[in-house]
Amino acid sequence: MDKFYVILVGIMSMVLINNFVFTKFLGICPYLGVSGRIDTAFGMGMAVTFVATLSGTLTWLVDHYILMPNHLEITRYICYILIIAGAVQLVEMYVRRFFPALYDTFGVFLPLIATNCVILGVCLFINIWGIDNLLEAVVLSAGAGLGFALAICIMAGIREDLVLADVPEAFQGAPITLITAGILTLAFMGFAGMIK
């Protein structure tokens, strides 16, 4: 029951209340750049969720079992970025070998994900929040990825309709997308403060 509570609260908190895109501004580049169609946005979101969970877990393990006992915290960022790059490479090779259909759907996004702020962001935040058990680290990193997927899918849906809207010429493209994102943030502010 206790573990179930941790999972529920963790996912809720990361997806709705502390959504990385809306409250921490992480992953803005793909959010503005890629999100033009819902199906590609969904593929990207799922790929990010997968890599975020994997690297969040791995960095937590490396941090607690290799870096901290040996007092190597100074190399933390270099280790994190190596783990993320390695995880992305591994996932890409694995998916291409065993799930060719899946690879065709979101394989093109995989190399991009290595430099996605959400991934490094979740590893850093897990460290800053001082999470000290593995379950919470896994839940939080999965939640961060899901939150990104939700944000990018909502944005893609809005932009599919925005194509038909009559936007002043100077505001077409990036400006109107940013303003839309701002209004969307306002909506998500309604969740603020529900859980610490």
Add this chain to the structure above:
Amino acid sequence: MANDAYQPSLLDALTVGIWRENPTFRLLIGMCPPLAVSTAVKPALTMGLSVIFVLICSNLVISSMRNILKPHLRIMMFTLTIATFVTICDLYLRAFLPDMSKILGPYVPLIIVNCIIIFRAEACASKSGLLVSLLDAIGTGTGFTIAICILAGIREILATGNLIGYRVMPEAFVPWLAMQMPVGAFVTLGLILGLSAALTGKNKGAA
């Protein structure tokens, strides 16, 4: 000097990043820090200077090893170089500006995955000599700093009525708290981009 493909004039290398290819206003890359730390001018300026430092160091290192880079390990070498300098920068901030380091929090280490630095390493430093890379880094970094400070200035004035601690708005001014929240960042940047497109008659973002 095997592969010096990118050879602009020296003046061009310095100025291209400040306005014509301003990373934030023109190219729309590396958008996380401009939105996240632009609540006030001081953290924004610190962020800008950190980016300039990392950009100059990584551009110089990458430019000096451009002839021994292997294509498939390129990005890996870029990220490791950048991560090293970001670590130096983060430790420096933590030691000498602890308050600022607390405000900026994870956004300093997030410079590692900032697209601006990788983009300049790929587009300029790995293809040109030390002097051009240095000027390019200074130019792009300055462009980024100017952009982030403009955004932070507008947000700080409207959210608190102050600018770097000095009162600039009349007494009767009611602070717009929303400007300090994420919505303020998005809408301000959107309006700046839209207005600059309307004034210059150009809009690169239009589909």
